[in-house]
Amino acid sequence: MSEAILKIEQLCVSFDGFPVLDNLDLVVARGELRFLIGPNGAGKTTLMDVISGKVRARSGRVLYDPTVPASGDPHPATIEVHGEIRFEGLDLARMREDAIVRAGIARKFQTPSVFNSITVAENIAVAASYRDRFLRQLFPPSAERRERVQAALETVGLRDRAHVLAGALSHGERQWLEIAMLLVQSPRVMLLDEPIAGMTRPERERTGELLHRLAGAHTIIITEHDMDFVRQFARTVTVLHMGRVLREGPVEAIQADPVVREVYLGRQKTPAGEPA
Numbered sequence: 318m319s320e321a322i323l324k325i326e327q328l329c330v331s332f333d334g335f336p337v338l339d340n341l342d343l344v345v346a347r348g349e350l351r352f353l354i355g356p357n358g359a360g361k362t363t364l365m366d367v368i369s370g371k372v373r374a375r376s377g378r379v380l381y382d383p384t385v386p387a388s389g390d391p392h393p394a395t396i397e398v399h400g401e402i403r404f405e406g407l408d409l410a411r412m413r414e415d416a417i418v419r420a421g422i423a424r425k426f427q428t429p430s431v432f433n434s435i436t437v438a439e440n441i442a443v444a445a446s447y448r449d450r451f452l453r454q455l456f457p458p459s460a461e462r463r464e465r466v467q468a469a470l471e472t473v474g475l476r477d478r479a480h481v482l483a484g485a486l487s488h489g490e491r492q493w494l495e496i497a498m499l500l501v502q503s504p505r506v507m508l509l510d511e512p513i514a515g516m517t518r519p520e521r522e523r524t525g526e527l528l529h530r531l532a533g534a535h536t537i538i539i540t541e542h543d544m545d546f547v548r549q550f551a552r553t554v555t556v557l558h559m560g561r562v563l564r565e566g567p568v569e570a571i572q573a574d575p576v577v578r579e580v581y582l583g584r585q586k587t588p589a590g591e592p593a
């Protein structure tokens with residue numbers, strides 16, 4: 318196995334005293350495509366929240382975060398985070414969200430969001446400019462930035478849609494645009510939380526192929542519910558259950574594991590014993 322890029326040790330997160338991640342250890346190698354699976358509430362999204370700094374430890378302990386709105390989703394009054402998330406000599410568990418983005422961790426569905434009233438290429442150019450210094454943003458895009466935009470369009474397969482308004486894209490195309498907007502920022506690690514949700518079957522196929530093209534040059538951590546997709550495109554799978562790593566290994570072994578079948582597939586099991 319190649320060198321580790323992300324090393325999570327003894328990560329504990331609790332919301333209002335309720336443990337959501339419980340002494341979680343996880344090592345991801347550089348260039349890996351790692352699937353995180355597990356039943357609803359296992360802690361997959363929370364794990365991405367801590368890696369990306371949305372939930373973080375301040376000197377080992379986070380108490381009430383006043384930036385979190387009081388209404389809307391249920392938000393905990395007390396968040397506690399312990400443990401370490403090692404990435405290139407940094408501890409992400411103790412860094413601010415913007416510093417984590419600058420360090421090269423990109424998360425889809427976070428910032429930036431898609432602007433519907435400008436074109437696909439323009440959206441990618443805006444995302445590319447985030448990486449440049451403020452003064453550079455005032456000048457016309459450099460040839461280098463234009464090339465980065467073209468390369469991202471090409472990679473996600475949206476070259477023919479470059480001049481279409483983003484608002485006119487299909488759901489799947491929109492997801493690819495968001496991935497392109499991450500790519501132009503040259504991330505080291507990409508976090509994708511259920512990116513294929515709502516996609517048609519052909520769109521899922523294309524996304525799976527895209528993930529395989531991106532892995533190697535990028536490290537990707539992805540969560541997914543659709544077991545057909547996981548079977549088809551995963552290599553190494555980590556199964557989370559109740560905030561802990563239940564199993565980890567090659568997809569074939571995970572799929573055959575009776576404990577995983579029981580907790581993950583649970584009531585979905587058909588009488589024949591095969592997942593529905």
Ligand SMILES: Nc1ncnc2c1ncn2[C@@H]1O[C@H](COP(=O)(O)OP(=O)(O)O)[C@@H](O)[C@H]1O
Pocket residue numbers: 332337355356357358359360361362363364391392393
């Ligand atoms: N903002 C929050 N406030 C309180 N509890 C939360 C919050 N976010 C998630 N949880 C709880 O943490 C647990 C894990 O949730 P989550 O990380 O979203 O799981 P998954 O993504 O695996 O479905 C669940 O029990 C959920 O109810």
Ligand SMILES: [Mg+2]
Pocket residue numbers: 361362363
């Ligand atoms: Mg989730």
